[in-house]
Amino acid sequence: MSNANDNNGQLNTQSDSSKEKPWGGRFTEPTDAFVEQFTASVEFDQRLYFHDIQGSIAHATMLAKVGVLTEEEKTQIIQGLKEVQAEIESGKFQWSVKLEDVHMNVEAALTEKIGITGKKLHTGRSRNDQVATDIRLYLRDEIDVIASEITRLQDGMARLAKREAATIMPGFTHLQTAQPVTFGHHILAWNEMLQRDYERLMDCRKRVNIMPLGAAALAGTTYPIDRSITAELLGFDRPSENSLDSVSDRDFAIEFCSFASLVMIHLSRASEELILWASAQFDFIDLPDRFCTGSSIMPQKKNPDVPELVRGKSGRVTGHMISLLMLMKSQPLAYNEDNQEDKEPLFDV
Missing domain, CATH: 1.10.275.10 (Fumarase/aspartase (N-terminal domain))
Structure with missing residues (x-):
């Protein structure tokens, strides 16, 4: 594709x-x-x-x-x-x-x-049910890519955790040294966060994979269409059941952005720890040069730009989720042109 x-x-x-x-x-x-x-x-x-x-x-x-x-x-x-x-x-x-x-x-x-x-x-169709179908098809493909990437990251974490299973490090509460743990154990805590994210994403996919096509503008069509045929051809689990809801529903996009906000919060938390650990004050890890930048006037510096940007982008993603919630909060049934504003936040997320 x-x-x-x-x-x-x-x-x-x-x-x-x-x-x-x-x-x-x-x-x-x-x-x-x-x-x-x-x-x-x-x-x-x-x-x-x-x-x-x-x-x-x-x-x-x-x-x-x-x-x-x-x-x-x-x-x-x-x-x-x-x-x-x-x-x-x-x-x-x-x-x-x-x-x-x-x-x-x-x-x-x-x-x-x-x-x-x-x-x-x-x-037998309208742009209202057509765009709702397009967004679901698009988002379904994106979900499958993201799911694959989460799994790839989890695999990497599992390998790292196994390698560092006996590496002792301090565990913290309140960012104060508390009890000894291992680096492998700490990495597996991140892995647990991602596992919950993966399960949320797969649950979201179930509600994305419902076909609104056939709802037409808002009340269906008098043409003798067969929605089950179209749903099967497009790989949807089933056609939607109410035409008014079909053309106006954007819950699935909000739900995806909710997942995305949580996974970004988890990645932000991990990034924060990488930033702390790479600092001179902690000095736990050394990030590879290829993932860092330097300073034009302080040549001794090595800046953890990648985790800092991940931490920063978490706010952007969460903001888009709020945008979509506000977009939908006052809309009467069925379709309204407000829904045109769903795409740019979703695409950016």
Whole structure:
């Protein structure tokens, strides 16, 4: 799988009168240029392109199975989507602010390639359930990567703990010398923190892996879709059960950020101890030069920048969790444009 950078391809911020907005039927004047720029999310949600296209391929496959699309139309759509993906990944794709978001940019490019058949892709769905699905697909993949990295770190800690099983060091309470322990025992305390983090992450994944697609704008669709087919194609455990909640729920993102805040607090605590232990006052450990920096005017100094930055970034992650909680606290059902603000904090976390 390829991951896109935030600015993959070119971003066109100019008005493009040759393309009408899909929702523009009842409007009698064009969107104000400032409003267009203010409400657009394509500058940051374009990184969802891979998952948006995968969701669309599954949706088209399902529509063909239930008879809404012909096999020929399905084939055209899927081939066109793959061509759009290739253009994005090569950096040739022209992102347009006028088209607002990743979904409309991809769909417009598809329609330009294959004609009116491209518009049939949106049958039986809305951008509301589409974006909710994209974020879950994206976050599920990120969770799997993070889980693998936690396991890798735990493996390293276990090897270090075994090696240092007999290395005596002071144990502390109140940062005062208390009882003797071993360095291996201390490292395994960090490992216990990470084990809880891993279990929390896997529990979070269960709630991420539920498919909202099919809820449409807020109340489902009259087309004879089969959500179980799409859920299976996309690897979801099951479809969601309430359409109003499906399009407006961001609990899963908040829960992930809660996990992330805790794991960062644990890494911050470990970093604090590394910083203390590497100081002249403790002199317990010597950090490798490749993980440190020096001073331009004090050549004797060796600064533990990496653990200091980990400690600092814990505040940034925790702040994003609070942002998402505040984002959701006053929203009535169902979808509101406020939810556009969920992505940048989540991506940064």
